[in-house]
Amino acid sequence: MNRRIRVLLVEDSQADARLVVEVFKEEQINVDVDIVRDGEEAMAYLYRQRQYEDLPAPDLIILDLNMPKKDGREVLAEIKSDSALNTIPVVVLTTSQSEEDIQKCYKLHASCFVTKPLELEKFMSIIRSLDSFWFNAVRFPESI
Amino acid sequence: MDSESLEPLSNLGEERLRLIVEAAPCGMIMVDELGLVVLVNSQVERMFGYSREELLGQSIDLLVPASVRDKHPCHRAAFLADPKARAMGVGRDLYGQRKDGSQLPVEIGLNPTMTDGERFVLASIVDITERKHSELLLEEKLLELQRSNEDLQQFAYVCSHDLQEPLRVISNYTQLLARRYSDKLDQDANDFIDFTVDATRRMQELVNDLLLYSRVDTKGKEFVNTNCSQIVAMALANLKVAIEESNAEIHCDELPAVRADSSQLLQVFQNLIGNAIKFRSSEALVVSIEAQDKGNYWIFSVKDNGQGFDMKYGERIFVIFQRLHTREMYPGSGIGLAVCKKVIERHGGTVWAESAPGKGAKFSFTMPKVVEGQRTGI
Numbered sequence: 001m002n003r004r005i006r007v008l009l010v011e012d013s014q015a016d017a018r019l020v021v022e023v024f025k026e027e028q029i030n031v032d033v034d035i036v037r038d039g040e041e042a043m044a045y046l047y048r049q050r051q052y053e054d055l056p057a058p059d060l061i062i063l064d065l066n067m068p069k070k071d072g073r074e075v076l077a078e079i080k081s082d083s084a085l086n087t088i089p090v091v092v093l094t095t096s097q098s099e100e101d102i103q104k105c106y107k108l109h110a111s112c113f114v115t116k117p118l119e120l121e122k123f124m125s126i127i128r129s130l131d132s133f134w135f136n137a138v139r140f141p142e143s144i
Numbered sequence: 145m146d147s148e149s150l151e152p153l154s155n156l157g158e159e160r161l162r163l164i165v166e167a168a169p170c171g172m173i174m175v176d177e178l179g180l181v182v183l184v185n186s187q188v189e190r191m192f193g194y195s196r197e198e199l200l201g202q203s204i205d206l207l208v209p210a211s212v213r214d215k216h217p218c219h220r221a222a223f224l225a226d227p228k229a230r231a232m233g234v235g236r237d238l239y240g241q242r243k244d245g246s247q248l249p250v251e252i253g254l255n256p257t258m259t260d261g262e263r264f265v266l267a268s269i270v271d272i273t274e275r276k277h278s279e280l281l282l283e284e285k286l287l288e289l290q291r292s293n294e295d296l297q298q299f300a301y302v303c304s305h306d307l308q309e310p311l312r313v314i315s316n317y318t319q320l321l322a323r324r325y326s327d328k329l330d331q332d333a334n335d336f337i338d339f340t341v342d343a344t345r346r347m348q349e350l351v352n353d354l355l356l357y358s359r360v361d362t363k364g365k366e367f368v369n370t371n372c373s374q375i376v377a378m379a380l381a382n383l384k385v386a387i388e389e390s391n392a393e394i395h396c397d398e399l400p401a402v403r404a405d406s407s408q409l410l411q412v413f414q415n416l417i418g419n420a421i422k423f424r425s426s427e428a429l430v431v432s433i434e435a436q437d438k439g440n441y442w443i444f445s446v447k448d449n450g451q452g453f454d455m456k457y458g459e460r461i462f463v464i465f466q467r468l469h470t471r472e473m474y475p476g477s478g479i480g481l482a483v484c485k486k487v488i489e490r491h492g493g494t495v496w497a498e499s500a501p502g503k504g505a506k507f508s509f510t511m512p513k514v515v516e517g518q519r520t521g522i
Contacts, residue, residue, distance in 0.1 A: 120319035
C-alpha cells in the first residue's frame with residue numbers, strides 16, 4: 001500500500017491519546033492519526049457526519065472501552081453490525097483486564113484486545129507490533 | 145394427668161411458701177386452675193406496677209399484652225391438660241403488660257403444683273429488658289462491623305483499581321521524559337526523573353498488591369474438592385526456575401484433598417515455598433511440605449532450613465506491606481504472607497510461623513475437614 005495509513009483513535013483521555021501519538025513519533029511510524037474523544041464522536045466520524053464529512057474511512061480503529069456517552073463496547077457492536085464499516089479492523093486498547101471484556105470484545109469481532117501497559121517500554125513494543133503487523137504485514141480492504 | 149410431678153405445697157405451710165416466693169430474685173405469681181392470682185411477690189409489683197391487692201383474685205390475663213390476651217386462656221388450658229415444669233412460649237418473644245399499658249420483654253418458667261388437692265401454677269417471671277437491649281445492641285454492632293468490612297473491601301478494590309489509571313499515565317510520561325530528554329538535562333534533573341520513575345514503579349507494585357489482596361475476598365471462587373498434592377505440584381512447576389537456581393531440595397508428603405478455592409490455595413503454597421527459597425541461607429536448601437491429620441482439621445506445613453527470623457516478628461510478618469528486610473536486599477512489597485493469611489482465614493483456618501534466626505522457619509496452617517456442600521466459600 002503506497003498511500004498513507006489512516007488510524008482513527010477513539011480515546012477519551014487526552015494523556016492517553018497523546019501518548020499513542022508520541023509513541024508513533026518515537027518509533028518513527030508514519031501514519032495519520034485522527035483522535036475522537038467519545039463513542040458518539042467516533043460514530044459521527046465513521047458515518048462522515050458534521051465536520052468529518054470529507055474524511056476518508058480509516059484503515060484501522062484503535063478503540064478505548066471506557067468512555068463517556070457511548071462506550072467502546074457499544075461502538076464496537078455498532079461498527080461490526082454495519083456492513084459498510086465491519087471490514088475495518090478494530091484494535092481494542094484499554095485499561096480493562098477483565099475476562100468479561102476480553103470475551104465480549106472478541107465475540108463482537110474485535111481484531112485484538114490489548115491492555116494498556118504500565119511501562120513505556122512495553123507500550124512501545126506494542127506499538128511496534130501494531131506497526132509491523134497492521135501497517136506492514138497485512139492487507140487492508142480497499143477503502144469504501 | 146401426671147400427679148406425681150406435682151409437689152404437694154401444703155406440706156410447706158403457707159407462710160413458709162410466702163417467704164420463699166418473696167425471697168426469689170425474679171417475679172413469682174401463683175394462679176389457680178381458673179387463672180386467678182393467689183400469690184405474688186414484690187418483684188411482680190415492681191415489674192408490672194400493680195400493687196399486690198390489685199392483683200390478688202384477678203385473672204392472670206391482666207398481665208398479658210392486650211394484643212394476645214384473648215389467646216391466653218387457650219394456652220392456660222393446654223398447659224393444665226399436660227402440666228409439666230417448662231419454659232413458656234419457647235421460641236417466641238414473650239411480653240408482659242404493665243398497669244400503665246407499656247410492655248416489657250419477659251422470660252417465664254411454669255411449674256404446676258398441688259396444694260390441698262387443688263392444682264395451681266407457679267410462674268417465675270424474669271424481666272429481660274436489659275438482655276434484649278444488649279442483644280439488639282450487639283446485633284446492630286455486628287451489622288455495622290459487617291458493613292464497614294464490606295465498605296473497606298470495596299474501598300481497597302476501587303482505590304487500587306482506579307489508582308492504576310493516573311499512575312499509568314505518570315509512569316509512561318516520566319519514562320517518555322527520560323527517554324526523550326535525558327541527554328538534554330543535567331545530572332540533577334536526570335536523578336529527579338529517576339526517583340520519580342522509581343517511586344511510580346513502587347507505587348504501581350503497591351497498588352497491584354493491594355488489588356491482589358482485596359481480590360482474595362471480592363474475587364474468591366466457590367470451594368471445590370482440591371487435591372493438595374496436585375496443587376503443590378503446580379506451585380513447584382510455577383517456581384521451577386527459582387528452585388533450579390537455588391538448588392533447593394523439596395520433599396513433599398502425600399497430601400490430602402480439602403474443600404478450597406484451588407487457585408487461592410495454589411497462591412498460598414506458592415508464596416510459602418517461594419519465601420523458603422527467597423530467604424534461604426548459605427546452607428543447601430531443604431524444604432519439606434507435609435500434612436498432619438488432626439481429626440476434624442488438617443495442619444499443613446512448609447518447613448525450611450533457611451535464615452529464619454526472630455519470633456518477635458512472628459505476627460508482624462502477616463500484616464500487609466510489612467517487611468523484615470530492605471527492598472534492596474529482597475524485592476517485593478510484603479504482600480505474600482498477608483495474602484496467605486487472608487486466604488486461609490477465608491477457608492476457616494489459621495496460619496502461624498515458628499522460627500528463630502539461623503534456624504529455618506516453619507509456616508503452618510489449618511484447613512477444616514468439612515462435609516461436601518457445608519462450606520461454599522460464598
